[in-house]
Amino acid sequence: MDIQPYEMNHQPKKRSFFPSLFASVTGAVLGSIATLYLAPILGIHGITPSTQSVENKKTAVVEQSATSNNTLPLQPTSSSSNSMINAIENVTEAVVGVVNIQQQTNFYSNYSQDQEAGTGSGVIFKKSGNDAYIVTNNHVIEGANKVEVSLANGERVTADIVGTDPLTDLAVLKINGQHVKKVASFGDSSKLRIGEQVAAIGNPLGLDLSRTVTEGIVSGKRTISVSTSAGEWDLNVIQTDAAINPGNSGGALINSAGQVVGINSLKISEEGVEGLGFAIPSQDVKPIVEELLQYGKVKRPYLGVGLQDVSDFPSTIRLEQLNLPKDVTEGVVITAVEPSSPAAEAGLQAKDVIIAVDGTKIDSVSTLRKYLYTQTKVGEQVNIELLRDGKKINVSLKLSERGESQQ
Numbered sequence: 001m002d003i004q005p006y007e008m009n010h011q012p013k014k015r016s017f018f019p020s021l022f023a024s025v026t027g028a029v030l031g032s033i034a035t036l037y038l039a040p041i042l043g044i045h046g047i048t049p050s051t052q053s054v055e056n057k058k059t060a061v062v063e064q065s066a067t068s069n070n071t072l073p074l075q076p077t078s079s080s081s082n083s084m085i086n087a088i089e090n091v092t093e094a095v096v097g098v099v100n101i102q103q104q105t106n107f108y109s110n111y112s113q114d115q116e117a118g119t120g121s122g123v124i125f126k127k128s129g130n131d132a133y134i135v136t137n138n139h140v141i142e143g144a145n146k147v148e149v150s151l152a153n154g155e156r157v158t159a160d161i162v163g164t165d166p167l168t169d170l171a172v173l174k175i176n177g178q179h180v181k182k183v184a185s186f187g188d189s190s191k192l193r194i195g196e197q198v199a200a201i202g203n204p205l206g207l208d209l210s211r212t213v214t215e216g217i218v219s220g221k222r223t224i225s226v227s228t229s230a231g232e233w234d235l236n237v238i239q240t241d242a243a244i245n246p247g248n249s250g251g252a253l254i255n256s257a258g259q260v261v262g263i264n265s266l267k268i269s270e271e272g273v274e275g276l277g278f279a280i281p282s283q284d285v286k287p288i289v290e291e292l293l294q295y296g297k298v299k300r301p302y303l304g305v306g307l308q309d310v311s312d313f314p315s316t317i318r319l320e321q322l323n324l325p326k327d328v329t330e331g332v333v334i335t336a337v338e339p340s341s342p343a344a345e346a347g348l349q350a351k352d353v354i355i356a357v358d359g360t361k362i363d364s365v366s367t368l369r370k371y372l373y374t375q376t377k378v379g380e381q382v383n384i385e386l387l388r389d390g391k392k393i394n395v396s397l398k399l400s401e402r403g404e405s406q407q
Contacts, residue, residue, distance in 0.1 A: 084215065087258035088199055092211050093182035094124040095201045095252050097150030098136050098159075098173070102143055114146060121202035121251030122149065122173065123260060124183050125289070132180040134173040135289055136250035137265060138164045141171055142229065149175050150207050152182070163292030166230035167373075169265065170285060172292040184252060187259025189238065189281035192218050200242040200264050200277070202251025209247075216242030216275070224278070225366060226266075232366045237278040238262045244277035253279040301372045301380070301399035303348075304341020305334045307365045310353060322351055323390040330363035331355045331387070346397040349388065356385035372399070 102117040120140030126133040134149060141147050147159045157179055162172040192198075196218045203210045220239040225232065238253065244267045253262035262279030291298045310318065310331040318324045322333065332354040337343050354362050360375075362368045376382055378401045385394050 083256045084197055084199060087254055087256050088201065088213050090258040091182075091184050091252060091254050091260070092201055092213070093152040094184035095203075095211050096122045096124060096134060096152070097203045097207045097210050098122045098134070098140050098250055099148040099150065099156070099207075100141050100144040101146040101148060103145045117144070119203060119206050119247055120249045121247065121264070123250070123252045123263070124180055125186070125260070126293075127177050127180055127183050130177045132175050132177040132183070133162065133293065134159065134175065135263065135285065136171050136173060137263070138166050138169045138171045139229070140250050141173070142166070147173060149173065150203075150210065151179055152211065155179065163296035163298075165288055165292060165298045167228055167233055167298070168235070168280070168284070168288050169228055170263070170280070170288050170292070172289055184254075184260050185258075186282045186286065187255050187257060187261045189261040189283045192221070192238065192255070192261055192281075194218055194220060197256050198238075198240055198242060198253055198261065200240065200244055200248060200251060200253050200279075202244075202248035202264055204243075204245035204247045206247055214243035216240050216277075219275070221281075222278070231369065234366050234370050236281055236284050237265070238281050240277050240279065241275035242277060243275075244279075248277075299378055299401055301376050301378050302342065302402035303372070303397070303399070304338040304343045305348060306336035307368065308333045308335050309364050311364070322353060322387075324353060324387060325390060328353070328355070328387065332362055332365050332368050342397050342400050346384075346395050348384075348386075348395060348397070351388075353387040354384055355387060355392075358383055 098120045100117045100119070101114050103112050104115045104117075105112045118140070120137060122134040122136035122140070124132055124134050141161060141164070144161075147161060148156050149159045150156050157175050159173040159175045162174050164171040194217075197215070198218055199213055199215045201211060201213050204212050217240065218238060219241050222237050222239055223234050224237055226235045238261070240253065240262075242253070244264050248264045249266070251264045252260045253264050255261050261282050263282075263285055264277065264279045266278050268276040288298060310322075310324070310333055311329060313322070313333065318328070319326065334343070334348055334350055334352045334354065336350055337348055354368060356362055357368065357371055358375075360371055362371065372382075376399060378399055381396055381398050383394055383396055385392065387393075
């Protein structure tokens with residue numbers, strides 16, 4: 001059963017391109033919800049610089065002879081070898097289908113059985129010993145009781161989940177390496193130029209159209225606000241006009257050198273909008289995948305607080321309950337403090353308003369999360385500047401690692 005992707009609605013100021021899941025997957029999740037990205041041979045220890053092949057062009061030269069009637073001869077069309085074709089042929093076998101299988105219970109008989117809940121794409125990026133590793137989107141396999149991978153030859157094999165990271169929507173799977181003949185390689189997405197030729201490879205609308213190729217250019221490099229199953233996140237993306245459809249999520253965005261420069265993730269799908277697809281850049285995928293391979297999760301600093309944007313509160317609450325000055329309309333309100341957490345040990349309290357960390361201005365929860373997760377490490381000491389009853393104070397706090405039961 002084919003399911004259309006979630007619609008991505010425009011909002012006047014802060015856009016959230018993902019609803020509660022990333023778009024671009026096909027399948028049957030809970031009846032009518034669509035389920036919903038990297039790749040290469042250097043093991044994952046580094047990113048190969050992105051290279052653009054120079055096309056060898058052969059242009060026919062025609063001598064124009066004088067004619068009595070002044071007609072203009074048509075020049076023969078020039079022909080050229082297309083490096084993108086070779087690039088696609090080099091990568092396509094490393095792109096696989098990923099099938100999310102969940103246990104469904106019949107309401108009338110109370111009988112449970114495994115059913116396909118959705119399909120997406122994935123990229124084989126590493127082969128080590130008897131194992132091969134695949135990167136895909138977290139939401140492609142989220143909630144699965146079992147995951148299967150459909151290979152280039154049509155064979156379906158069972159996959160183990162090595163690790164997942166809901167916040168960045170990435171996951172790593174493992175299959176038996178004897179089935180793998182081709183492994184893709186990463187290119188350095190930071191070297192991509194606007195207008196550079198790229199191609200998207202994946203399984204739009206399911207496995208029947210496996211390893212479909214669509215071509216386009218790099219339309220832009222953006223940071224967009226998204227809603228994930230782990231909270232709000234500012235996601236760096238490569239914008240492309242290559243067609244990305246339900247089922248493409250987790251597939252490869254490649255350059256003309258045959259290197260994976262992004263993992264296709266989402267698109268804006270609404271009336272009147274065309275050619276707005278997005279991929280997670282390989283430079284951002286690489287560190288996440290490395291941690292998933294090593295730890296099965298991404299280790300991130302933990303404060304132990306509930307948070308909400310100051311801008312979410314009406315002015316009466318900001319002035320009368322938080323006692324904020326009239327000119328303070330941004331920051332992060334601590335709504336709760338977990339016992340025995342780093343925040344509790346440092347003396348943070350509910351209604352404290354965080355306005356800076358280590359001198360970096362904090363205007364929202366997503367900004368705070370982005371700073372902590374990208375600029376600090378577990379065990380580090382940070383200086384938090386906050387307002388308590390309208391008075392500015394500084395608190396030093398030692399970050400710890402989030403436990404399994406902590407949110």
